[in-house]
Structures are given as structure tokens and as C-alpha cells.
Amino acid sequence: MPAKIISAFNGKGGAGKTTLVTNINAHMKTKELKILVIDTDPQRNLYGINAPDFVHYEPSLFNIMKKEISIKKVIQQTDGYHLIPTSDNQNDLNTSINDLTALKNSLEEIQDEYDIILIDNSPAFTPLTYSSLLSSQYILSPCQVTNECLDAVLDLMALVNSDDFKNINPNFKGVGVFFSQYNLASKRQSIINRSIVDNFRRMSRIFGFKIFSTSIPKNVDVNAASAHHKDIFQYKEKSPAATAYKQLTDEIITFINMGGE
Ligand SMILES: Nc1ncnc2c1ncn2[C@@H]1O[C@H](COP(=O)(O)OP(=O)(O)OP(=O)(O)O)[C@@H](O)[C@H]1O
Numbered sequence: 001m002p003a004k005i006i007s008a009f010n011g012k013g014g015a016g017k018t019t020l021v022t023n024i025n026a027h028m029k030t031k032e033l034k035i036l037v038i039d040t041d042p043q044r045n046l047y048g049i050n051a052p053d054f055v056h057y058e059p060s061l062f063n064i065m066k067k068e069i070s071i072k073k074v075i076q077q078t079d080g081y082h083l084i085p086t087s088d089n090q091n092d093l094n095t096s097i098n099d100l101t102a103l104k105n106s107l108e109e110i111q112d113e114y115d116i117i118l119i120d121n122s123p124a125f126t127p128l129t130y131s132s133l134l135s136s137q138y139i140l141s142p143c144q145v146t147n148e149c150l151d152a153v154l155d156l157m158a159l160v161n162s163d164d165f166k167n168i169n170p171n172f173k174g175v176g177v178f179f180s181q182y183n184l185a186s187k188r189q190s191i192i193n194r195s196i197v198d199n200f201r202r203m204s205r206i207f208g209f210k211i212f213s214t215s216i217p218k219n220v221d222v223n224a225a226s227a228h229h230k231d232i233f234q235y236k237e238k239s240p241a242a243t244a245y246k247q248l249t250d251e252i253i254t255f256i257n258m259g260g261e
């Protein structure tokens with residue numbers, strides 16, 4: 001069966017996209033899934049966490065988007081998964097992309113070789129991000145419990161429900177949202193959270209996105225893990241965030257196995 005292609009995206013910066021890709025990749029690896037991770041974000045945060053020692057940046061996604069090289073030549077093998085690196089000249093790239101389907105077409109060449117393709121995106125809505133979303137069957141959208149984050153999800157829903165998007169990406173299945181930094185600190189906070197979560201639920205019914213039942217607690221171990229270039233399981237297997245990320249990964253696997261239901 002061809003790989004399921006999953007993008008992490010939220011137009012709000014710092015929502016938890018890179019942390020998501022890092023930790024679900026880490027847990028999916030333990031399930032013997034063949035995984036390709038693609039970084040499209042010029043910030044390169046993913047490597048800061050995942051592979052500081054051995055990633056090299058040439059050739060990169062840049063060469064795929066410019067159609068200069070076969071995708072197979074860009075894939076690097078790392079610890080238990082494969083990787084396509086971003087490049088640092090993406091400002092140039094974004095202004096010169098003339099085929100938004102270059103990534104989608106390249107991924108079709110290798111889709112049979114993987115179970116899962118995970119794409120980390122920048123929060124900026126650039127042609128590169130658009131190319132990446134057009135290649136994906138699923139979009140996972142981490143959210144802080146704020147109305148600003150909900151607005152960013154609604155912008156995303158407007159995009160995926162547009163005719164242009166559906167025409168180019170007829171295999172798109174759905175958007176799944178989860179709370180990536182859930183703060184249980186105070187009673188007052190929990191009252192605020194509850195009313196914002198109610199807004200998310202109402203909008204999810206209107207616009208048709210899923211809200212996963214697992215939330216990731218706001219937890220200093222998540223921050224500390226990335227500062228140590230580790231995923232949460234390597235850093236502190238018994239952390240509440242590690243337990244939550246395992247549970248979320250299992251929910252995500254069910255979501256994609258059910259075709260986005
Ligand atoms: N559950 C959590 N608890 C505490 N800190 C967290 C949690 N999730 C993420 N963070 C921290 O929040 C910051 C932003 O997370 P991350 O880099 O994953 O966001 P992003 O959406 O990829 O950001 P960008 O939009 O810049 O790409 C990081 O420092 C990360 O360690």
C-alpha cells in the first residue's frame with residue numbers, strides 16, 4: 001500500500017509542529033513502520049532536535065522543487081528512518097517555484113517504498129508550504145488553547161475546502177487538530193480553556209476537522225528534550241508528555257487507517 005503522506009501545519013508559529021513530527025516519528029519507528037521525514041522549514045529546527053551530527057544539506061528539497069534531481073538522490077538514511085533535508089536558500093526558492101505540484105509528483109515516485117511520509121512545515125504560508133500541503137493526504141495541526149490558534153485552523157480549513165486545493169489534491173482526506181501545550185495550572189486557566197475548547201468543538205462540527213481526544217500537557221520536559229537534541233522518549237520516557245505523545249501517535253495511526261474519520 002502506498003505511504004500515507006502527513007503534514008504538520010498550523011499558520012501560527014510555535015504551535016508545536018516540529019515537536020509533533022519529532023515525537024510521532026520516534027514512536028512510529030518503534031512499530032516497524034518505514035518512515036520518510038521531510039523538512040520544508042528553512043529554520044531547520046527539526047535537525048536541531050533530531051539529527052544534529054549527521055545531516056548534510058546538499059542535495060536538498062531545493063533541488064527537488066527546482067526539478068534538478070531525482071528525489072531518490074536526496075533521501076538520507078538516518079537512525080531508523082529516512083530524511084529529506086531542507087535548504088537555507090528557500091527565500092530564493094519560494095520566489096522561483098513555478099510548479100506547485102513538483103513535490104507531489106516526486107513523492108508519487110517513492111510512495112510505495114514507505115508506510116508513512118511526515119512533513120514538517122514552516123508557519124509561513126509560502127509557495128513551498130502550499131506545495132507541501134498539496135502533496136499531503138492528512139494535515140495534523142497542533143494548537144495552543146487560544147482563539148488565535150483556532151483562527152489559524154479555520155484559515156487552513158478554508159484552504160483545504162477550496163476548489164483549487166481539491167482539484168490538485170483529490171486524495172486529501174482530512175485535518176486533525178490536537179492541543180499541544182495544554183495548561184492545567186489553575187482553576188481560572190481551566191475555565192478559560194474550557195470555553196475556548198468549546199469554540200474548537202463547535203467549529204470542528206461546522207468545518208469538518210477532527211479534534212483528537214489526547215492533549216499534550218504543557219511540560220518543561222518537552223522543552224528540555226529539544227534543548228538536549230532528543231525526542232521526549234529518549235529524554236524522559238516516564239514524563240507525562242511522553243505518555244501523551246504515545247497515546248496521540250496511536251490515535252493518529254487510527255485516524256489515517258480510517259481514512260480521516
Ligand atoms: N507540550 C509542551 N510543553 C512545553 N513546551 C512545549 C510543548 N510543546 C512544544 N513546546 C515548546 O514550544 C516551542 C515551539 O515548539 P515547536 O518548535 O514544535 O513549534 P513549531 O510549530 O514547530 O514552531 P515554528 O512555527 O517556529 O516552526 C519549542 O521550544 C518546544 O520545545
Ligand SMILES: [Mg+2]
Nearest residue numbers: 017018041045
Ligand atoms: Mg517548527
